[in-house]
Amino acid sequence: DTGVSQNPRHKITKRGQNVTFRCDPISEHNRLYWYRQTLGQGPEFLTYFQNEAQLEKSRLLSDRFSAERPKGSFSTLEIQRTEQGDSAMYLCASSFPNADPSGNTIYFGEGSWLTVV
Amino acid sequence: AQSVSQHNHHVILSEAASLELGCNYSYGGTVNLFWYVQYPGQHLQLLLKYFSGDPLVKGIKGFEAEFIKSKFSFNLRKPSVQWSDTAEYFCAVHLMDTGRRALTFGSGTRLQVQP
Numbered sequence: 112d113t114g115v116s117q118n119p120r121h122k123i124t125k126r127g128q129n130v131t132f133r134c135d136p137i138s139e140h141n142r143l144y145w146y147r148q149t150l151g152q153g154p155e156f157l158t159y160f161q162n163e164a165q166l167e168k169s170r171l172l173s174d175r176f177s178a179e180r181p182k183g184s185f186s187t188l189e190i191q192r193t194e195q196g197d198s199a200m201y202l203c204a205s206s207f208p209n210a211d212p213s214g215n216t217i218y219f220g221e222g223s224w225l226t227v228v
Numbered sequence: 229a230q231s232v233s234q235h236n237h238h239v240i241l242s243e244a245a246s247l248e249l250g251c252n253y254s255y256g257g258t259v260n261l262f263w264y265v266q267y268p269g270q271h272l273q274l275l276l277k278y279f280s281g282d283p284l285v286k287g288i289k290g291f292e293a294e295f296i297k298s299k300f301s302f303n304l305r306k307p308s309v310q311w312s313d314t315a316e317y318f319c320a321v322h323l324m325d326t327g328r329r330a331l332t333f334g335s336g337t338r339l340q341v342q343p
Contacts, residue, residue, distance in 0.1 A: 114271075142329070153232075153318045153333030154272070167329055202272070216262075217331065219272040 115220030117203050123226045124193055131189045132223045136205030143186050144217060145178055146202040147171065154202055154219075160186060193227045200224050232321050234334035241309050242342050249304040249337050251319030258324040261302040262331065263293055267315045275317070278302065289313070314341045 116135040124130050136143050141162050146154035157176070159167040162183040172178075175193075180186040190197055201224075204217040233252045241247060253259065263275040276287025283295040293304045302319060319334040 144329070151335065153234075153320070153335050154331075155333070156330035159329045169330065216274060216277060218274070219264075221271040 115203055115205050115218055117201075117220040117223050119223060120221065121224045121226075123228060126195060126227055127192055129189060129191045130193060130225060131187055132201050132203075132225075134186045134188070134203030134220060136184070136186070136203070137207070137218055140205035140207045140218075141183065142206040142208065142217075143180055144204040144206075145186070145188050146204065146219075148200040148202055148222070149198075157188075157201075190225070193225075195227045198225055198227045232319055232332050232334040234317075234319055234337050236337045237335070238338045238340070240340045240342065243311055244308045245341075247304070247306040247309045247313070247339070249317055249319075249339070251302045251304065251334060253300050253302070253319075253321045253332075255300070255321065255323055257326075260322040260324060261293070261295060262320040262322070263287065263291070263302075263304050264318045264320060264333075265315050266318065266336075272318065275304070309339070309341050311341045311343045313339060315339060 118133050143160045145157040148154045156169050157172050158178050160180040163180050175191045178188045200222040202219055202222045204219045206217040231254050235250050261278040264272045265275045266272050275291050276285050278285045278295045286292045291306050293302055295302050316336045316338050318336045320331040322331050
């Protein structure tokens, strides 16, 4: 499978602990996105990278959240001092600008479920 | 703030019934529009998209959607649903004039097709 890969798929952590999620985008996709989805809601945008540059961040991305894409390939999303409100599905997606006129067709991974207890 | 509304939260249909799921957005500028589907236990998949041109777009699995600019709507349709269409459907909008890359999603419509 050459789609967007995320791991771990599930993570249960105690409140106050740090967690890190990894995303491997589709090969050659230089744009990478993180979204968060809670039950009964659609995905909410968190942040966007073009290559290694983080170009856009949502107000949802508090100081406890940090995302990196050091070599322009895989990305990590770290949540420090987790809170129960952080429990959600964290989705990674990628796109390739030359694939369509706006370069904005994005392809999602299966997501990483986070449960903070 | 810009938003996307999907008024039907849960739809139950029998096989062979026709489907129409509503999607409205609040933004006066240029938009790209998408419908994504999430089958049980699977990831979000692109169903269809509108960028420009013919406002009636056709997607996979017999789905189509019509962009009506005057109504700020992008409703999803299928003439005859199958049990395998049971899934959650999300409408999404990209605001082209803002320079932002984020998609804004609606809250989703859960479709249940009964055999």
